[in-house]
């Protein structure tokens with residue numbers, strides 16, 4: 001076997017673990033504003049997807065092409081995928097790609113995947129770490145007409161097939177599917193490995209390929225905000241009232257005892 | 270152009286009974302149908318649907334479309350999507366609602382892309398815009414740090430709904446409705462994925478979704494053991510279940526079935542005790558419907574204290590045993 005030809009879709013997002021207080025919606029523009037100290041990162045589940053592809057490459061060999069769609073993508077962020085062992089980075093980068101929905105994003109990614117030519121496996125995260133939609137992976141599979149296995153926690157390629165342990169509500173199932181197929185990855189697969197110094201140096205020298213809508217056969221009216229099927233009517237933050245009551249004690253143990261007493265007082269237990 | 274009319278709920282059943290998400294969807298769907306002055310219907314796919322059509326009618330649906338076929342015994346994306354696509358095209362509803370469940374998460378995006386329409390997943394509120402008659406789809410975004418309202422002008426409008434965010438109507442066994450069997454030829458040649466084995470990871474005791482009290486542990490618990498001892502003892506005293514944030518699941522300390530949050534289970538117990546959990550928005554998304562939240566964390570700045578009704582700052586190894594002991598005494602009185 002000449003190795004497995006893989007594509008991983010990675011989205012650049014604002015750090016989803018930034019403290020909740022820094023997330024502020026600007027009602028005038030209907031947009032999320034974040035202070036500069038919140039750095040862009042690769043979506044968490046996309047990192048897990050990258051790790052899934054790397055594990056296959058470790059064992060079976062092959063090539064990993066990373067696709068990332070957006071505008072003004074931070075090179076040091078997206079290049080992390082090369083530093084950990086990706087082979088090629090393609091950026092769908094243009095201002096017309098901005099503010100797409102799952103529909104326009106999946107459409108553009110699918111067209112880009114077609115343009116790359118041959119592929120055996122496509123990996124996506126189970127959901128993006130900003131809009132939390134969980135649609136793009138399955139959407140790409142539908143557009144390309146290939147089978148999809150969502151929520152993989154373990155992936156192994158054997159003889160032109162892929163064996164996936166996929167999470168189901170009370171356990172997991174083992175699913176087998178032939179190439180080509182799309183797999184979405186969940187967190188139990190395991191964290192993305194650290195980049196080795198060699199990888200970081202190699203990545204620094206590599207330049208990503210940049211494609212505009214016309215490069216993938218799309219009009220600007222078909223991508224990003226213009227190509228959306230869902231319209232954002234409003235973005236807002238429901239007001240939360242602080243309600244906390246801290247229970248004290250001389251020692252942590254005493255605070256624990258006092259907590260029980262307080263709960264009884266409040267008739268909660 | 271076909272006329273799109275009515276609201277349709279994709280129903281889920283297990284062991285001859287509707288899942289609670291389905292009665293919740295019927296409750297939410299009923300309000301939308303009333304606002305539109307159109308019908309509410311429900312589709313049920315199974316090898317045998319049993320008494321569930323009657324149940325769906327008692328919970329507010331006007332029509333039930335049933336598809337019974339041996340190949341529908343268990344959910345399989347490639348079989349189910351064929352049936353659902355065909356039904357959607359035949360019935361051409363204005364709105365399709367599914368649960369944000371294992372099945373809904375899988376089926377809804379496939380369906381939306383096949384039908385060429387938009388989809389909002391994980392909605393917590395749905396209503397009809399009185400002017401445009403469009404479905405206003407409210408969903409949490411940025412891990413729960415904001416909410417977005419979406420509309421979709423292409424039909425049908427599809428949404429998946431987060432469990433426990435809508436209320437079923439009162440069950441009325443005398444309600445009348447129509448049951449419509451539909452025959453769908455299932456093309457087995459389109460089944461490309463093969464399930465080799467299903468493995469159940471049994472969790473002893475009360476199911477998380479049904480537990481009146483949940484004792485959840487986070488990364489700060491440090492390993493699998495305390496889940497079986499310190500946390501389990503506390504849960505037992507309160508007749509509750511043990512749950513967790515994502516890291517303990519990812520680390521293999523406990524099974525996925527105990528995972529609470531945006532990508533885990535959505536729970537709404539009377540008492541939710543978060544121990545050594547920092548309170549990330551994605552975790553809170555899974556437990557914010559709880560009546561009382563109690564936090565135990567050594568970091569006074571932890572976000573969980575902003576969400577909690579009661580909190581104790583301290584190492585859980587010291588706080589929890591004393592808390593459990595006192596609870597036992599109080600409950601024995």
Ligand SMILES: Cc1cc2nc3c(=O)[nH]c(=O)nc-3n(C[C@H](O)[C@H](O)[C@H](O)COP(=O)(O)OP(=O)(O)OC[C@H]3O[C@@H](n4cnc5c(N)ncnc54)[C@H](O)[C@@H]3O)c2cc1C
Nearest residue numbers: 487488489514515530531532533545546547551567584585
């Ligand atoms: C798209 C997306 C979806 C996600 N879905 C989920 C989800 O469904 N569920 C979920 O939980 N997470 C989810 N996450 C992850 C989430 O963002 C957080 O990373 C996670 O919830 C953190 O878990 P934690 O609070 O256990 O760990 P940490 O954030 O590491 O917090 C550990 C806490 O333990 C405390 N601690 C440590 N030792 C002790 C001690 N001895 N005694 C008392 N306290 C102690 C620390 O002070 C700290 O507050 C998701 C993330 C993304 C991006």
Ligand SMILES: Nc1ncnc2c1ncn2[C@@H]1O[C@H](COP(=O)(O)O)[C@@H](O)[C@H]1O
Nearest residue numbers: 009010069124125127128133134135136
């Ligand atoms: N802009 C993007 N660029 C690359 N991949 C993306 C993009 N948006 C979504 N994806 C992929 O699709 C998955 C699901 O995204 P979503 O449907 O937005 O939740 C993500 O985890 C990524 O793997």
